[in-house]
Amino acid sequence: MPIPNSLTAPILRRSTVAGVRSISSWFRSIEPAPKDPILGVTEAFLADQSPNKVNVGVGAYRDDNGKPVVLECVREAERRIAGNDFMEYLPIGGSIKMVEESLKLAYGDNSEFIKDKRIAAVQALSGTGACRLFAAFQQRFHPNTQIYIPVPTWANHHNIWRDAGVPMKTFRYYYPESRGLDFAGLMDDIKNAPDGSFFLLHACAHNPTGVDPTEEQWREISSQIKAKGHFPFFDMAYQGFASGDPERDAKAIRIFLDDGHLIGLAQSYAKNMGLYGQRAGCLSLLCEDEKQAVAVKSQLQLIARPMYSNPPLHGALIVSTVLGDPELKKLWLKEVKVMADRIIGMRTTLRENLEKRGSPLSWQHITNQIGMFCYSGLTPEQVDRMTSEFHIYMTRNGRISMAGLNTGNVGYVADAIHEVTKSS
Amino acid sequence: MRPPVILKTTSLFDSSYSCSSPSDRRLNTLARHFVCAHNPMASHDDISASPTAASDSVFAQLVRAPEDPILGVTVAYNKDPSPVKVNLGVGAYRTEEGKPLVLNVVRRVEQQLVNDVSRNKEYIPIVGLADFNKLSAKLIFGADSPAIQENRVTTVQGLSGTGSLRVGGEFLAKHYHQRTIYLPTPTWGNHPKVFTLAGLSVKTYRYYAPATRGLDFEGLMEDLSSAPSGSIVLLHACAHNPTGVDPTLEQWEQIRQLIRSKALLPFFDSAYQGFASGSLDADAQPVRLFVADGGELLVAQSYAKNMGLYGERVGALSIVCKSADVASRVESQLKLVIRPMYSSPPIHGASIVAAILKDGDLYNEWTIELKAMADRIISMRQQLFEALLSRGTPGDWSHIIKQIGMFTFTGLNTEQVSFMTNEYHIYMTSDGRISMAGLSSKTVPHLADAIHAAVTRGV
Numbered sequence: 001m002p003i004p005n006s007l008t009a010p011i012l013r014r015s016t017v018a019g020v021r022s023i024s025s026w027f028r029s030i031e032p033a034p035k036d037p038i039l040g041v042t043e044a045f046l047a048d049q050s051p052n053k054v055n056v057g058v059g060a061y062r063d064d065n066g067k068p069v070v071l072e073c074v075r076e077a078e079r080r081i082a083g084n085d086f087m088e089y090l091p092i093g094g095s096i097k098m099v100e101e102s103l104k105l106a107y108g109d110n111s112e113f114i115k116d117k118r119i120a121a122v123q124a125l126s127g128t129g130a131c132r133l134f135a136a137f138q139q140r141f142h143p144n145t146q147i148y149i150p151v152p153t154w155a156n157h158h159n160i161w162r163d164a165g166v167p168m169k170t171f172r173y174y175y176p177e178s179r180g181l182d183f184a185g186l187m188d189d190i191k192n193a194p195d196g197s198f199f200l201l202h203a204c205a206h207n208p209t210g211v212d213p214t215e216e217q218w219r220e221i222s223s224q225i226k227a228k229g230h231f232p233f234f235d236m237a238y239q240g241f242a243s244g245d246p247e248r249d250a251k252a253i254r255i256f257l258d259d260g261h262l263i264g265l266a267q268s269y270a271k272n273m274g275l276y277g278q279r280a281g282c283l284s285l286l287c288e289d290e291k292q293a294v295a296v297k298s299q300l301q302l303i304a305r306p307m308y309s310n311p312p313l314h315g316a317l318i319v320s321t322v323l324g325d326p327e328l329k330k331l332w333l334k335e336v337k338v339m340a341d342r343i344i345g346m347r348t349t350l351r352e353n354l355e356k357r358g359s360p361l362s363w364q365h366i367t368n369q370i371g372m373f374c375y376s377g378l379t380p381e382q383v384d385r386m387t388s389e390f391h392i393y394m395t396r397n398g399r400i401s402m403a404g405l406n407t408g409n410v411g412y413v414a415d416a417i418h419e420v421t422k423s424s
Numbered sequence: 425m426r427p428p429v430i431l432k433t434t435s436l437f438d439s440s441y442s443c444s445s446p447s448d449r450r451l452n453t454l455a456r457h458f459v460c461a462h463n464p465m466a467s468h469d470d471i472s473a474s475p476t477a478a479s480d481s482v483f484a485q486l487v488r489a490p491e492d493p494i495l496g497v498t499v500a501y502n503k504d505p506s507p508v509k510v511n512l513g514v515g516a517y518r519t520e521e522g523k524p525l526v527l528n529v530v531r532r533v534e535q536q537l538v539n540d541v542s543r544n545k546e547y548i549p550i551v552g553l554a555d556f557n558k559l560s561a562k563l564i565f566g567a568d569s570p571a572i573q574e575n576r577v578t579t580v581q582g583l584s585g586t587g588s589l590r591v592g593g594e595f596l597a598k599h600y601h602q603r604t605i606y607l608p609t610p611t612w613g614n615h616p617k618v619f620t621l622a623g624l625s626v627k628t629y630r631y632y633a634p635a636t637r638g639l640d641f642e643g644l645m646e647d648l649s650s651a652p653s654g655s656i657v658l659l660h661a662c663a664h665n666p667t668g669v670d671p672t673l674e675q676w677e678q679i680r681q682l683i684r685s686k687a688l689l690p691f692f693d694s695a696y697q698g699f700a701s702g703s704l705d706a707d708a709q710p711v712r713l714f715v716a717d718g719g720e721l722l723v724a725q726s727y728a729k730n731m732g733l734y735g736e737r738v739g740a741l742s743i744v745c746k747s748a749d750v751a752s753r754v755e756s757q758l759k760l761v762i763r764p765m766y767s768s769p770p771i772h773g774a775s776i777v778a779a780i781l782k783d784g785d786l787y788n789e790w791t792i793e794l795k796a797m798a799d800r801i802i803s804m805r806q807q808l809f810e811a812l813l814s815r816g817t818p819g820d821w822s823h824i825i826k827q828i829g830m831f832t833f834t835g836l837n838t839e840q841v842s843f844m845t846n847e848y849h850i851y852m853t854s855d856g857r858i859s860m861a862g863l864s865s866k867t868v869p870h871l872a873d874a875i876h877a878a879v880t881r882g883v
Contacts, residue, residue, distance in 0.1 A: 026747035031758035068544040082538040089734045125766035159764035276547045278769035300487040306617035308583035313735030314772035
């Protein structure tokens with residue numbers, strides 16, 4: 001029943017009580033938070049007026065014209081979805097179809113674990129959400145454990161496990177001198193961690209370094225982790241995006257599965273399906289049997305419900321439409337390969353450009369590394385010069401998003417890198 | 425927190441292992457119980473993790489969690505093969521034909537979005553879409569709200585109402601000096617968990633009076649009076665869930681004065697704006713009352729029901745601060761809560777909402793469709809009330825038409841609810857709450873029969 005204005009007006013007049021105005025803010029002492037190191041780069045880039053500006057900060061794919069891309073397979077999926085009669089809540093664990101397709105993609109179409117229903121899996125808010133659910137789950141059921149994270153890792157990993165209340169330890173990963181993998185250090189740290197520790201591993205296209213173990217190295221890592229009874233948690237944000245072939249990019253996971261590990265896995269469709277803003281992802285945990293998988297899934301749901309109740313529908317519909325239709329899936333595989341190939345091409349071009357300019361440094365790592373990012377080796381001071389003198393935006397750890405490079409700007413960026421490093 | 429449970433030996437031995445060597449498995453399991461290989465505090469000498477330790481799950485001790493009490497109702501309903509079953513559980517709107525409803529205005533906008541090839545799917549900012557946030561603030565506070573004019577409001581896009589409440593709760597747990605939130609009794613089943621997991625401790629204040637099936641106003645005022653200064657108070661902006669019992673505007677004014685005099689911090693949950701009375705402005709009055717006095721508050725908005733966007737998870741959290749400077753600092757800290765939770769919110773639902781709110785014609789169309797939904801619910805209330813009267817069902821059922829919004833707190837007890845489910849295939853939450861949106865003229869008689877039978881059987 002509508003409330004007559006005559007009733008509200010006097011109440012609103014009375015309510016401007018002087019006493020309330022004299023109370024100072026409860027939030028007076030709140031400090032301004034530091035900008036997110038990664039997303040803050042794009043904000044700064046957008047604010048820059050220079051016509052030469054280049055954004056090689058955030059890891060979002062761009063085509064050769066520097067434009068964001070909506071995949072054709074996604075557009076077609078959306079055309080089919082529009083006019084859908086269904087906008088109801090998904091189950092707490094998300095779209096069953098989307099989860100099914102995600103498991104096939106990661107564990108293999110004919111995975112025995114899927115057949116045996118041994119995987120507890122829920123749709124999650126992209127990779128971040130999947131990691132957060134797992135971190136909260138780890139905290140709840142193994143409260144005395146820590147998470148071992150590689151040095152370096154995606155900056156938000158720290159925040160995720162911290163906010164979930166799980167302390168962090170580190171293991172050696174990147175070797176600055178070679179701009180490659182510190183394999184000996186990594187194996188040592190796995191050996192020295194207390195038995196049954198939780199390890200965070202990047203399944204492929206390590207972020208931020210682009211440095212991945214070889215297949216042989218993965219086998220040894222798997223062995224050592226098995227010997228110590230550690231729990232391997234994989235963050236896979238770039239399946240298909242690294243090599244262009246999703247099966248190949250899942251190799252590390254398949255090695256671990258063959259070895260008998262009960263893995264945990266966070267999957268994201270942000271990059272490989274270009275669904276960034278849709279927040280589509282999946283968290284899965286391989287269990288001993290179906291009964292355990294049912295129990296674990298139900299517990300994951302208890303964590304999701306007080307966080308967001310159930311996950312968003314649209315992105316899930318896109319994923320399940322694309323992966324569930326053989327034609328669309330074929331198209332997707334083609335489009336993913338195009339993206340990966342362009343990036344691999346840019347790596348080659350950037351390296352050639354730097355070598356052509358007579359740089360005194362070695363730039364081999366640009367083509368040795370894989371995926372969206374290149375750990376250039378630039379120091380924070382050099383990065384600052386890249387920004388202030390050349391309007392090139394990147395994170396201060398020297399990470400370059402290769403997707404931000406194109407035939408139009410790669411020469412300019414090579415010039416800038418050469419300029420700031422030639423005296424080192 | 426208790427350490428990993430090592431008591432569930434029976435269930436582990438009972439589990440059907442799919443692995444090929446059961447005796448190996450049992451030995452490994454036993455070893456784990458005596459030695460707890462996954463406890464880093466055990467000395468290294470004690471660790472006898474076998475080479476096959478990798479095949480033992482670290483989550484072997486987990487038990488299956490119970491179904492969510494609210495969403496579990498639909499799960500149970502779906503399993504029921506009866507042709508006369510009725511789902512009055514979760515608060516999702518249904519048409520007179522019992523079908524879910526995607527609003528016409530939403531369909532139109534979705535089509536526009538699909539056809540607009542200039543749109544991309546990039547990450548949106550951590551705080552969500554800027555125009556969505558501004559328009560949401562205008563919707564709840566009023567376009568001419570002094571708080572908005574003075575830039576004292578910070579709004580972030582959230583994952584519907586749940587996500588907005590959770591982000592608000594975590595923000596308060598990190599930055600506010602008081603860690604206790606007072607929830608009305610009863611309240612939405614998910615509230616206590618949302619705030620507890622956010623890091624706050626939960627207390628309650630009296631709200632519903634079973635005797636009158638109305639508001640226990642004295643109890644409410646007493647309990648809020650004795651809350652420590654600075655405590656957070658959760659208020660349902662309108663259409664209280666689960667009871668449908670709202671304070672009058674005069675009562676709201678008294679509540680406001682009390683809250684301000686005790687320096688309590690109000691946190692509004694607004695999940696039904698427009699759905700309660702049919703008028704967006706009328707349903708926002710309680711919130712606007714508080715904003716008008718210049719004080720601070722939080723409000724979580726949901727577009728699940730009033731725009732039918734349930735599964736798209738669209739909502740907003742607004743924090744009204746004393747000054748623009750504080751609001752800006754607050755926003756920066758909200759980002760730090762959101763980033764480690766899900767990085768940034770989903771784009772789709774918010775785009776739909778923004779498109780509707782910013783276009784005069786679409787907005788008007790929306791208000792008409794919204795009023796139609798609210799009116800249908802009001803008419804269901806009327807029909808159910810009359811159906812019970814005509815059956816001569818004992819008791820006073822006038823609360824059905826006095827309560828407001830999606831739900832009616834019938835006053836039925838858990839035993840009566842079970843009876844109605846088992847005998848009449850009526851699905852509702854065990855607290856006696858029914859979702860009026862799930863009723864139609866066709867199903868009202870069946871429900872009335874069920875209530876009548878439940879109330880007149882036995883005692």
